[in-house]
Amino acid sequence: GAGVSQSPSNKVTEKGKDVELRCDPISGHTALYWYRQSLGQGLEFLIYFQGNSAPDKSGLPSDRFSAERTGGSVSTLTIQRTQQEDSAVYLCASSLRERAAGSNEQFFGPGTRLTVL
Amino acid sequence: QKEVEQNSGPLSVPEGAIASLNCTYSDRGSQSFFWYRQYSGKSPELIMFIYSNGDKEDGRFTAQLNKASQYVSLLIRDSQPSDSATYLCAVRGGYNKLIFGAGTRLAVHP
Numbered sequence: 001g002a003g004v005s006q007s008p009s010n011k012v013t014e015k016g017k018d019v020e021l022r023c024d025p026i027s028g029h030t031a032l033y034w035y036r037q038s039l040g041q042g043l044e045f046l047i048y049f050q051g052n053s054a055p056d057k058s059g060l061p062s063d064r065f066s067a068e069r070t071g072g073s074v075s076t077l078t079i080q081r082t083q084q085e086d087s088a089v090y091l092c093a094s095s096l097r098e099r100a101a102g103s104n105e106q107f108f109g110p111g112t113r114l115t116v117l
Numbered sequence: 118q119k120e121v122e123q124n125s126g127p128l129s130v131p132e133g134a135i136a137s138l139n140c141t142y143s144d145r146g147s148q149s150f151f152w153y154r155q156y157s158g159k160s161p162e163l164i165m166f167i168y169s170n171g172d173k174e175d176g177r178f179t180a181q182l183n184k185a186s187q188y189v190s191l192l193i194r195d196s197q198p199s200d201s202a203t204y205l206c207a208v209r210g211g212y213n214k215l216i217f218g219a220g221t222r223l224a225v226h227p
Contacts, residue, residue: 033214042121042205042217043161059214091160106215108160 004109006092012115013082021077021112025094033093033106034067034077043091049075082116089113120144121208123218130225136193138221140206149209150182150189156202196225
């Protein structure tokens with residue numbers, strides 16, 4: 001079946017503009033994550049959705065960042081009033097329902113490369 | 118102190134040698150540990166996970182976990198040029214998020 005898909009693959013925007021990034025998880029995966037990877041850095045957790053539970057937003061760097069997940073499937077990450085430091089690759093991942101000591105693999109999408117000029 | 122620390126490298130090994138990648142973590146209560154491989158310009162892919170002390174082998178890969186010393190390592194036997202990539206160590210923080218290290222870049226030269 002299809003893997004995690006993300007769109008757009010590349011986004012160039014001007015400072016101060018709003019952007020929306022989309023993630024379509026693997027069908028049947030109830031857990032969805034957003035990460036950010038700056039050049040040469042590891043992945044930084046942003047937000048986690050699990051089914052109909054309240055999302056874990058603890059990684060969002062500022063109130064300019066928000067995300068929603070409609071119908072338990074597609075998710076949109078919105079960045080308002082973009083800044084140059086928001087430039088990074090934004091990665092989405094999905095997995096089956098997490099377990100406490102589990103090993104549910106997170107499958108990553110190809111990412112959206114965001115460049116803020 | 119970062120939650121998950123890795124030497125950024127590059128770690129350069131000759132083809133056929135053993136590559137040893139190390140990772141330390143700060144949260145003693147961490148339960149699950151993961152190694153992801155990321156080729157340049159690509160998204161991470163899971164290589165191995167481990168949650169019990171000791172060694173876990175899968176083909177040419179062996180993960181080693183020592184919870185008392187709070188480190189986890191990945192050994193790659195018979196390294197190939199195709200193993201050249203960045204290896205990300207990740208620790209599960211609670212039920213949900215993975216906390217990643219910055220990654221170690223491995224270069225296997227012929």
